[in-house]
Amino acid sequence: MRFFFRSRQFKIILSIFLCVVISATVFGLIGEHIAPQADIAGTIAAPFKSAATFVSGFFSDISKKYSDGNKLMLENAELKNELNDLRKKVADYSDIKSQNEFYENYLEIKDANPDFSFTSASLIARDAEDPYGGFTLNKGSLSGIAKYDPVITDAGVIGYISEVGLTTSKVATVLSPEITLGALDVRTKDSGIVSGSIELAKDKLCRMSNLSRSCSVAVGDWIMTSGEGIFPEGLLIGQISAISSDKYNTSIYADIKPFAELSDIKNVMVITDFEGQGGINPDKNGEK
16 A cells, blocks of 8 residues: 555556645635625626717617618609699690690681781790880781781780881880770770880870760770771770869870780780781881
C-alpha cells in the first residue's frame, strides 16, 4: 500500500482529482459573480433597448407613411390628368356644339333674307382698352368685307366694321357713340335714333333718342333697325329697359339693352351686301 501512494499512478489520479475539485470551485465562484453582473447589465441596457425599439418603430412608421404619401400623390396626379382630359373634351364638345348652332342660325338668317350677302367670321381678339367692347375678326377685304358693313349674330345687331385690313377687320359695337342706327319700336312703330355713350356702356346699354312726345313706347318693347342709315331694315337691336325725359320734359328717350351679349361673342355674320346698300355706304359705291 505504501508503495502505491508513492507510485506514478497515484500521482496521476490525485492530480486529476485536484483538477476536478479546483475547477468545480472556480466555476462556482465565477457563477456567483457573473449572475449579478448579468442582471445589472441587463437592467442598464433595458432602457436603451426600449429606446432602440421605439426609434426603429418610429422610422418604420415614417417610412410607411412616406411610401403611402407618394402613392397618394401619384394617384392624385393621375386623377388631375384625367380631369384635365375630361375638361378638354367637354370644352371641345362645347365649341363644336356652339359652331353647329351658329351655322344653323346662319342658314336660317340667310333663308329669311335672300337679298343679303353674308360672310361668316370669328372673333380673334378683344380690345381691352375699348370701353364699348370692340373686337377684331379673322377676315378682311380679301373675304369681301368693307368698312361700315353691318355685323350681326342670330340674337341681333352687334355693330359695324370700323377698320379693314386684308385678312382682319375691327368691329365697333352698338354701345359706341361712333354708331347711330335708325330704329323702330316693333310694337308701336315709333321711330328714333339708337346710339351709345361712355356712361351707358358701363351698364352695357345704348339709348334710343329723337322720340316724339306723343310716342307710346313702353318698357319691354323690342327695338329693331328701321332701314334708315347703313343698316338694313328689320334687324333686332334690343329691348327697352327704361324710359326717361330730359330736364325740360321736352323730349323722351329709352334705354336699350342689346339682345346680343357682347362679352360672349365668338362668331358673327358680316352683311357684305344688301339691297340699297350702295346708296348709303360710300365704301360700296361702284361695286354693284
